[in-house]
Amino acid sequence: MQIAHFGQNPPARPSLVWFREDLRLDDHPALIAASQSGPICAIYILEEGTDLGRPLGGALKWWLHHSLTSLKANLAQLGIELILKRGDPRHLIPDLANKLNAGSVHWNRRYYAWSRPVDAAIKAELTGRGVQVGTYKASVLTEPWEIKTGSGGNFKVFTPFFRAAQPHCDTWAEQVAPAPPLTGLSNPEIVSESLQSWNLLPKAPDWSGGLDQTWQPGEAGAQRRLNAFIETSLHNYGEGRNIPSKPATSFLSPHLHFGEISIRRVWNAARAAMRANPALQTDGQVFLSELGWREFSTQLIFHYEDFPEESWKEAFRAFPWKNDSSTLRAWQRGQTGYPIVDAGMRQLWRTGWMHNRVRMIVASFLVKHLLQDWRAGEAWFWDTLVDADVANNAAGWQWVAGCGADAAPYFRIFNPMSQGEKFDPDGHYVRTWVPELAQLPNKYLHRPFEAPTEILRGSGVHLGRTYPLPIVNHEKARKQALDALASLKQNVTGDLV
């Protein structure tokens, strides 16, 4: 690795690479492009400002700290310092480019409503000063404007979207590229802030013990997860992905969110495994289609800018939500008296992640049984998920709440007892996360309030004391939810299903 000293006859004007949600060296189009024109300087900005997106939730901050530590170390091994700055990139990037006398600035594209004008302003400022700007597709396989319906519109339904998108995904994923050879540069005028000074890790209280035990943020951890998934779980993904007690999914979501692994690598790894072993076709295709949902969600927030904050179906904007803080708190804490719901909420709190099936169950319970606004649930997920993602989170919540594009109809209300019995029949998941119910026989594990007194006593369960009584009665709650929908139907025009 060479180090160029800027100011001592550099071979070429340096390039600046702005790392954002792409905290990796492998298959990084901006890095590849920058490396072709000379020495590089790498920067990450903790973007702060009222028009600079939603402040990071607690779990995202924890992840970001460790992910930046990892990226910093990987770059340092190549002789490149990752410069950390906090503030507004509209000032910081042009300022840094100026100090470096950079010939070009490169970044991978993001698709948020707030980030697009910011990027455009920076690009205009730089090009106005004669600095070249390169922006690249990296976090998705299909950019939101690439996949169109036959009449040139945007897809609002997943299946036809994915049918049209999949060939593009295949072609684009073929172009995966390893990390390029890099030359760093040092410039005493440019001083990095310290990661510690950003205070991203929780203190007083430090709730991150479970996250530490569960995750290895960074490129190596991401690659390890991908390899393990392809080797051990892909062959049974179609069925296994519905069983929350099984580690049958990839656990790649936070790695993908932070771009520690490229979506092309993930897609290609699945494709290669499917080619090598035709018996993986069906399961592999289910996995690819889940990656497709990620593409679909990104194009939703791109085309409908208020999608993260507003019900996509306008008729739902008048929904009579209850907005009751003590009810919301019981749900957040995993104290609803419905074991599968409480197990999910506790898994989330402890590990920063929740199984997809259980995400659907707890979300349905919040918006239908408890009639709380989906945005309250989305906000809690935003704060507690290590994979909290503006597009996937809003899309997931709106899908469950019935108000999103291609959503589950609102009148389809999950029964938390039968969902538990179907997807956690042996109770392994509930027993792990709700240990106070561990001694209950399977027959009552998902409905402890129906257990005879002697069974409860024999299992050490005292409802209302060691474990809550149900916060609502399932049948009554179901009826209330349907009544709320019926009242909405009378008062608004527009699509409700």
Ligand SMILES: Cc1cc2nc3c(=O)[nH]c(=O)nc-3n(C[C@H](O)[C@H](O)[C@H](O)COP(=O)(O)OP(=O)(O)OC[C@H]3O[C@@H](n4cnc5c(N)ncnc54)[C@H](O)[C@@H]3O)c2cc1C
């Ligand atoms: C209410 C709700 C909220 C959600 N919030 C988020 C979120 O904030 N961030 C997030 O990444 N996912 C979210 N999801 C989608 C999904 O639950 C997670 O992506 C998945 O559980 C992550 O685990 P995994 O990586 O093992 O997934 P796998 O099953 O291994 O899937 C592989 C990858 O595909 C993508 N993916 C899978 N399912 C979906 C989906 N339904 N929508 C979009 N992308 C998907 C993810 O990037 C995931 O890592 C949410 C789902 C619901 C129902």
